[in-house]
Amino acid sequence: MNDFIQRLxxxxxxxxxxxxxxxxxxxxxxxxxxLEKPSDYMLVEECVNDVxxxxxxxxxxxxxxxxxxxxWIGMITKYKAIDLYRKQQKQLATLPMxxxxxxxxxxxxxxxxDKLYAKEQLLLEIMHLxxxxxxxxxxxxxxxYTNNEIAEILHISKSAVENRLYRGKKKLAKNPKLQExxx
Amino acid sequence: MxxxxxxxxxxxxxxxxxxxxxxEKQKVIKTILxxxxxxxxxxxxxxxxxxxxxxxxxxxxxxxxxxxxxxIKDVTLSEKLFSKQHEFIFNxxxxxxxxxxxxxxxxxxxxxxxxxxxxVDNFENYYYDTSETSTNKITDNYSNGxxxxxxxxxxxxxxxxxxxxxxxxxxxxxxxxxxxxxxxxIDSNEK
Numbered sequence: 555m556n557d558f559i560q561r562l563x564x565x566x567x568x569x570x571x572x573x574x575x576x577x578x579x580x581x582x583x584x585x586x587x588x589l590e591k592p593s594d595y596m597l598v599e600e601c602v603n604d605v606x607x608x609x610x611x612x613x614x615x616x617x618x619x620x621x622x623x624x625x626w627i628g629m630i631t632k633y634k635a636i637d638l639y640r641k642q643q644k645q646l647a648t649l650p651m652x653x654x655x656x657x658x659x660x661x662x663x664x665x666x667x668d669k670l671y672a673k674e675q676l677l678l679e680i681m682h683l684x685x686x687x688x689x690x691x692x693x694x695x696x697x698x699y700t701n702n703e704i705a706e707i708l709h710i711s712k713s714a715v716e717n718r719l720y721r722g723k724k725k726l727a728k729n730p731k732l733q734e735x736x737x
Numbered sequence: 738m739x740x741x742x743x744x745x746x747x748x749x750x751x752x753x754x755x756x757x758x759x760x761e762k763q764k765v766i767k768t769i770l771x772x773x774x775x776x777x778x779x780x781x782x783x784x785x786x787x788x789x790x791x792x793x794x795x796x797x798x799x800x801x802x803x804x805x806x807x808x809i810k811d812v813t814l815s816e817k818l819f820s821k822q823h824e825f826i827f828n829x830x831x832x833x834x835x836x837x838x839x840x841x842x843x844x845x846x847x848x849x850x851x852x853x854x855x856x857v858d859n860f861e862n863y864y865y866d867t868s869e870t871s872t873n874k875i876t877d878n879y880s881n882g883x884x885x886x887x888x889x890x891x892x893x894x895x896x897x898x899x900x901x902x903x904x905x906x907x908x909x910x911x912x913x914x915x916x917x918x919x920x921x922x923i924d925s926n927e928k
Binding site for chain 1: 738740741742744745747749750752753754755756757761762765766768769770907
């Protein structure tokens with residue numbers, strides 16, 4: 555299928571089938587590298603479904619050729635999986651059994667959905683940034699690492715992180731959606 | 738942190754795809770097509786009372802079912818509700834201690850439509866935050882469904898149901914059609 559990206563952007567179900575057929579193995583391989591424990595099988599499934607659902611609904615955010623599409627999916631998968639990994643680690647670290655909250659309550663579903671949408675929107679917007687800035691912004695604003703943590707991960711100083719974020723934000727000042735996310 | 742560092746340094750160009758079965762691919766496609774409606778913003782009460790055609794298996798609205806296995810009243814219904822495009826038939830209501838389960842059939846376009854039910858009883862109890870609903874697709878245009886009302890009073894004599902059909906276009910815009918309110922009299926139908 556030569557025009558699968560255009561067809562996907564028109565929500566053609568055949569294009570979705572093509573994308574799942576061709577990229578599921580790739581998406582699952584990335585997810586398994588990050589959420590690798592057998593006990594996390596449900597999490598792997600959740601991540602894979604989330605990635606394809608996002609691609610199905612927001613493929614119009616993708617700008618580029620077929621060769622770039624694989625990388626785009628790969629990056630989304632990588633960061634979604636890391637985000638899930640971090641959430642899981644936080645839960646394991648901070649929730650003793652007696653403090654486990656009740657099943658999802660109707661009152662906060664909407665709030666949770668809003669947060670989820672905003673976060674996914676942010677991921678897609680950041681994916682448009684140049685390579686150099688992309689990972690830094692994903693770490694800071696999608697995964698919510700502190701500047702200190704980013705400095706440690708990238709082996710650079712905290713002030714270098716701050717400078718790069720500052721310069722990046724200045725360059726991106728014209729994007730109102732991104733502005734909303736980090737102010 | 739060291740694990741996360743490794744993950745962040747993962748080069749996706751070096752990833753070799755894993756083998757996946759045909760069944761697994763079909764399962765993902767089915768899940769995506771079913772879940773898509775859940776990703777839209779819906780008013781809070783609507784989410785709580787959601788009756789989403791095709792998302793019965795989704796876990797987001799997964800309130801624990803409290804239906805008892807021992808019904809105290811089993812009422813066969815034949816109440817029908819028509820609009821220009823839609824037809825609802827309420828078939829049965831099963832009342833157990835503290836819960837009522839209403840069974841119905843409806844003709845909806847499985848791919849683009851879902852419904853919510855606005856339910857109130859004769860004591861003016863609104864069932865917007867306690868009901869569990871699920872549907873089974875029979876054909877692309879016909880579904881059977883049920884809605885479970887928790888904290889249901891056994892002496893309720895009537896339930897008033899207003900179905901709202903939500904139709905979604907390709908851009909995700911939703912139009913709503915509020916159908917007429919139908920009264921289901923429980924005692925008079927009891928067998």
